[in-house]
Amino acid sequence: MTDSKNRSRVNRRQVLSIGAASGLVAGISPQMHAPAQAQAKPMPSLEIANLADLKPGTQIDFAYPDDESPAVLLVMDGPVEDGIGPDQNIVAFSSLCTHKGCNVVWHADQKVLVCPCHWSSFDPGKKGRMIIGQASSGLPQITLAVDGGKVTATGVSGLIYGRQTNVI
Amino acid sequence: MTDTPLPPKNAETFNTVCQFCIVGCGYKVFKWPEGEDGGAAPDENALNVDFREQQPALGAWVAPLAHSVITQKDGRYSVAILPDDACQVNSGLASVRGAGLAASLYRPDGPTRTRLTSPAIRSGASSEAVGWDEAADLGARVIKAVMDRWGPNSVGMKFFDHGGGGGGFENNWAIGRFFFNGIKTSTISIHNRPAYNSEVHAAGDAGIAPLTNAYVDAQLADTIVIVGANPYETQTNYFLNHMVLNLAGTSQGMKESAFPGEPSASGRMIIVDPRRTMTVATAENAAGAENVLHLQNEPGSDIWLLNAIARVIQERKWHDTGFIRKHTEVQTYESYQRSTLMLGRDRDEFLAEASQRSGIAVSDIVKAAEWIAKPKAQNVRRRTLFHYEKGLIWGYKNYENIASIIDLALLTGNFGRPGTGCSRLGGHQEAYVRPPASAPRPARNIDEAVRRGETKVFWVGGCNPVLTTLRAEALASSLKQRRQPVADALEQTRGRPAAERVAAVVEALKQGGMFLIGQDIYPTSTTDLAHLVLPAATWGEYDMTSINGERRLRLYQKFMEPPGDALPDWGIMARFARRLHTLYVADANPEMANRFLDFDWADDEAVFIDARYTFSGKPSDPMEGYAGVDYDVLRTLGNNGIQTPTRLVNGALVGTERLYEDRKFGTPSGKAKFIPAPPPWTGYAAVVERQRSNHRFWINNGRSNHIWQTAFHHRYLEFYRERAPVPYLEIHPDDATALAIGPGDLVEVYNETGTVQAMAYPADAVKPGHCFMLFGQPRGAVGDLISDHVDPDTTIPWYKGVWADIRRIGPVPELSATVSFKPTNFAG
Numbered sequence: 001m002t003d004s005k006n007r008s009r010v011n012r013r014q015v016l017s018i019g020a021a022s023g024l025v026a027g028i029s030p031q032m033h034a035p036a037q038a039q040a041k042p043m044p045s046l047e048i049a050n051l052a053d054l055k056p057g058t059q060i061d062f063a064y065p066d067d068e069s070p071a072v073l074l075v076m077d078g079p080v081e082d083g084i085g086p087d088q089n090i091v092a093f094s095s096l097c098t099h100k101g102c103n104v105v106w107h108a109d110q111k112v113l114v115c116p117c118h119w120s121s122f123d124p125g126k127k128g129r130m131i132i133g134q135a136s137s138g139l140p141q142i143t144l145a146v147d148g149g150k151v152t153a154t155g156v157s158g159l160i161y162g163r164q165t166n167v168i
Numbered sequence: 169m170t171d172t173p174l175p176p177k178n179a180e181t182f183n184t185v186c187q188f189c190i191v192g193c194g195y196k197v198f199k200w201p202e203g204e205d206g207g208a209a210p211d212e213n214a215l216n217v218d219f220r221e222q223q224p225a226l227g228a229w230v231a232p233l234a235h236s237v238i239t240q241k242d243g244r245y246s247v248a249i250l251p252d253d254a255c256q257v258n259s260g261l262a263s264v265r266g267a268g269l270a271a272s273l274y275r276p277d278g279p280t281r282t283r284l285t286s287p288a289i290r291s292g293a294s295s296e297a298v299g300w301d302e303a304a305d306l307g308a309r310v311i312k313a314v315m316d317r318w319g320p321n322s323v324g325m326k327f328f329d330h331g332g333g334g335g336g337f338e339n340n341w342a343i344g345r346f347f348f349n350g351i352k353t354s355t356i357s358i359h360n361r362p363a364y365n366s367e368v369h370a371a372g373d374a375g376i377a378p379l380t381n382a383y384v385d386a387q388l389a390d391t392i393v394i395v396g397a398n399p400y401e402t403q404t405n406y407f408l409n410h411m412v413l414n415l416a417g418t419s420q421g422m423k424e425s426a427f428p429g430e431p432s433a434s435g436r437m438i439i440v441d442p443r444r445t446m447t448v449a450t451a452e453n454a455a456g457a458e459n460v461l462h463l464q465n466e467p468g469s470d471i472w473l474l475n476a477i478a479r480v481i482q483e484r485k486w487h488d489t490g491f492i493r494k495h496t497e498v499q500t501y502e503s504y505q506r507s508t509l510m511l512g513r514d515r516d517e518f519l520a521e522a523s524q525r526s527g528i529a530v531s532d533i534v535k536a537a538e539w540i541a542k543p544k545a546q547n548v549r550r551r552t553l554f555h556y557e558k559g560l561i562w563g564y565k566n567y568e569n570i571a572s573i574i575d576l577a578l579l580t581g582n583f584g585r586p587g588t589g590c591s592r593l594g595g596h597q598e599a600y601v602r603p604p605a606s607a608p609r610p611a612r613n614i615d616e617a618v619r620r621g622e623t624k625v626f627w628v629g630g631c632n633p634v635l636t637t638l639r640a641e642a643l644a645s646s647l648k649q650r651r652q653p654v655a656d657a658l659e660q661t662r663g664r665p666a667a668e669r670v671a672a673v674v675e676a677l678k679q680g681g682m683f684l685i686g687q688d689i690y691p692t693s694t695t696d697l698a699h700l701v702l703p704a705a706t707w708g709e710y711d712m713t714s715i716n717g718e719r720r721l722r723l724y725q726k727f728m729e730p731p732g733d734a735l736p737d738w739g740i741m742a743r744f745a746r747r748l749h750t751l752y753v754a755d756a757n758p759e760m761a762n763r764f765l766d767f768d769w770a771d772d773e774a775v776f777i778d779a780r781y782t783f784s785g786k787p788s789d790p791m792e793g794y795a796g797v798d799y800d801v802l803r804t805l806g807n808n809g810i811q812t813p814t815r816l817v818n819g820a821l822v823g824t825e826r827l828y829e830d831r832k833f834g835t836p837s838g839k840a841k842f843i844p845a846p847p848p849w850t851g852y853a854a855v856v857e858r859q860r861s862n863h864r865f866w867i868n869n870g871r872s873n874h875i876w877q878t879a880f881h882h883r884y885l886e887f888y889r890e891r892a893p894v895p896y897l898e899i900h901p902d903d904a905t906a907l908a909i910g911p912g913d914l915v916e917v918y919n920e921t922g923t924v925q926a927m928a929y930p931a932d933a934v935k936p937g938h939c940f941m942l943f944g945q946p947r948g949a950v951g952d953l954i955s956d957h958v959d960p961d962t963t964i965p966w967y968k969g970v971w972a973d974i975r976r977i978g979p980v981p982e983l984s985a986t987v988s989f990k991p992t993n994f995a996g
Binding site for chain 1: 171172173174208219220221222223224225226227228229230231232233234261262263264267268271400401404408446449450453873874887890891986987988990991992993994995996
């Protein structure tokens with residue numbers, strides 16, 4: 001059945017998507033405050049951007065809570081649920097689709113994150129809830145804080161795809 | 169501390185198949201004592217996966233809803249239910265429904281705690297929990313008294329006949345034995361309709377079974393035709409794991425090795441659906457829009473459209489004359505040409521009327537004909553796979569609708585070859601084994617018998633007609649009215665001997681009362697009205713067998729106990745049969761007593777084997793025969809099972825990948841028949857025409873991706889419920905604006921049949937003047953709007969044929985807060 005597994009889920013688009021899934025987008029310098037190798041494994045704190053630089057439409061790819069966990073920060077046009085910043089319009093989510101772990105893609109025209117593998121789509125204006133698709137949870141939301149003019153990731157709400165616990 | 173526990177190395181493992189849609193994806197169940205979880209290292213968990221590292225896309229994961237904690241007699245257990253990589257159906261993919269199988273399990277400390285756990289006798293004022301002996305005694309005595317006084321047809325039934333959750337060959341066999349051989353009633357109906365009838369009589373008359381092809385055929389076809397179905401949402405992994413691979417060109421290698429030397433390319437898809445669904449959007453994304461033809465037709469026009477496509481094929485001489493001559497009854501082809509293709513009528517005039525009726529341009533009708541039947545390079549015949557479901561079955565009108573697509577497949581010779589077929593896409597899984605039913609054609613409308621007072625006992629099992637039938641408000645009010653005298657009788661005789669209570673019930677029945685038995689896994693709006701409530705076991709709580717949409721038969725293993733005293737339906741029927749037997753023996757009536765003999769099955773497999781001997785794959789009904797199969801065989805075959813019908817060849821068990829490879833069809837002659845399918849115009853039936861002319865909107869309706877049937881599980885599970893807290897109503901943004909309706913507004917949908925509330929979801933998936941409403945939702949039944957019109961030839965309702973007006977009630981933020989109103993048909 002290995003053949004059937006291998007041939008089953010790969011179409012032209014998802015090959016591209018999966019290929020592009022790893023690594024960080026240039027242009028930001030995430031400073032990973034890696035936790036000590038303690039048993040507790042607390043959530044790290046990660047500076048993502050200067051608040052002053054964030055305008056509606058901004059998209060910043062980053063990784064959190066570690067390099068293997070891609071995430072995306074989005075600045076929406078207006079206030080959204082759990083948005084932060086003066087306009088309550090800054091949100092961030094894990095980029096790994098909670099169906100099968102492909103990288104979701106931001107569609108600025110529709111304001112939705114869509115997985116190119118099986119087309120699950122997620123609404124960043126509704127805490128990452130699935131709009132339609134085959135996942136069984138929304139996209140995990142990255143908890144953000146504004147501290148000294150910096151937007152910082154401080155935690156994750158929901159379980160990141162491919163993990164039994166968010167900090168591994 | 170982990171966020172989802174991992175199964176340890178020594179976890180018990182079971183094979184099973186999803187309980188939800190017809191696709192029947194394979195799953196692995198892991199069960200272990202709570203707290204004795206596996207570790208993150210690969211040698212510490214049963215998945216052999218290193219969870220100290222991020223897993224790659226398409227890798228292993230225990231999603232939160234894939235885990236639950238259950239309580240058994242001997243303690244608490246963790247259960248994880250994960251899609252099976254080795255199952256050919258889904259190759260490790262879960263749908264949104266299957267991904268939450270674990271969350272649907274009974275847990276007394278969780279959201280599914282509302283399951284029915286003990287039999288109960290209910291009057292208006294009180295509910296007495298009773299044991300099975302007392303429940304069966306009262307029920308059997310009432311049934312006997314009614315049969316003896318008013319005859320067997322006074323006992324009515326409406327029962328599931330499906331596979332998958334709660335169903336299966338075992339339960340269907342016992343239910344059929346009880347009602348058809350025991351009671352011998354003809355007051356019978358199937359879960360979703362008012363009668364006991366095939367939904368595809370025309371296919372049967374043509375000699376074609378409902379499920380003809382293998383899922384792999386969707387990877388091999390040149391063109392896939394989908395009429396009245398939305399497989400991304402409701403046959404998900406057949407679509408994603410088979411059809412999409414063809415559309416995206418991924419199965420090209422498979423085609424080349426299956427058909428050496430034959431020209432082939434990425435598959436094309438034709439979708440006939442008034443809505444631009446997620447299926448249309450994702451098909452275009454996978455195949456390129458140029459390889460998808462979406463025919464957004466007007467309601468009730470399928471016959472015109474399909475016949476017009478057939479007429480073009482015939483005129484261009486793309487039909488399969490060899491197949492027609494050798495494998496069909498030629499005189500039926502001759503009459504088909506006259507009645508259906510209307511060869512006597514001018515072609516351009518015919519196409520113009522078809523175009524006008526259907527709203528589809530003649531050029532698109534011609535294009536569909538080309539994609540279906542125009543020969544490929546080297547003059548090689550195309551391989552076209554036809555699928556249809558409720559848009560056609562529950563359309564106007566059922567018999568000719570089905571005939572028109574079967575005829576099209578016959579005309580083009582698309583049976584019995586890889587990459588071809590003409591099949592239902594299906595809703596639930598299948599598992600139909602029953603003795604012959606007393607079901608004339610056209611079938612009796614049982615809803616009417618209930619409303620008219622002819623039914624003295626009405627036994628409803630595993631379905632909820634109050635929510636799903638047509639003209640549902642009228643049925644509900646009849647049930648409420650007719651239950652009351654019986655409820656009063658039961659209340660007044662509380663604590664009295666059974667014989668006295670039954671005598672009081674019979675007096676109430678004489679006054680127009682009706683004794684209602686409700687058998688289900690959860691309380692429903694039907695069991696809420698029942699006098700006798702019987703708790704059934706469901707998926708995972710007993711060993712069960714079913715087939716999927718390619719007739720793949722598998723064993724769904726028991727891995728947990730049913731809640732409380734709940735029993736598999738077969739066990740409930742057996743208890744009642746045994747009690748009826750002893751009552752008739754005591755009454756010195758051996759003839760009646762003998763009808764209820766042989767309900768002494770020891771276990772699930774005993775029922776399966778009993779059914780097998782009676783139902784072993786007849787030529788006229790080959791789909792569900794399973795000669796030679798027992799549970800040991802199925803355990804060995806695991807989640808790939810074997811495709812029915814099965815047969816023994818020199819002692820070896822052989823399945824059937826696709827039907828009609830031998831070109832022997834299910835008719836006495838062995839040749840298929842064309843079935844005349846003239847369009848039912850000049851107009852709609854009177855009651856429908858009245859709705860249509862009086863009301864502004866067509867209320868199309870159906871299932872969705874994330875809510876299974878009546879939401880019987882999903883109403884309790886937050887992830888699913890919060891996305892449809894009340895039924896949604898897709899309405900075109902222009903229409904919404906005209907009525908000052910915004911996203912999330914509660915609206916009232918009303919016509920002369922009834923009134924229902926829904927949540928507005930403005931979406932250009934529907935055309936102006938069209939709406940789409942989620943069906944069967946516990947907080948708003950579209951059935952309340954559906955007239956009592958049925959196809960007079962088949963007694964199948966036109967559930968989709970609803971017209972109504974809409975008015976805004978206003979925003980209800982507490983209901984709409986969790987709903988995204990982004991398009992549900994955007995694929996990037």
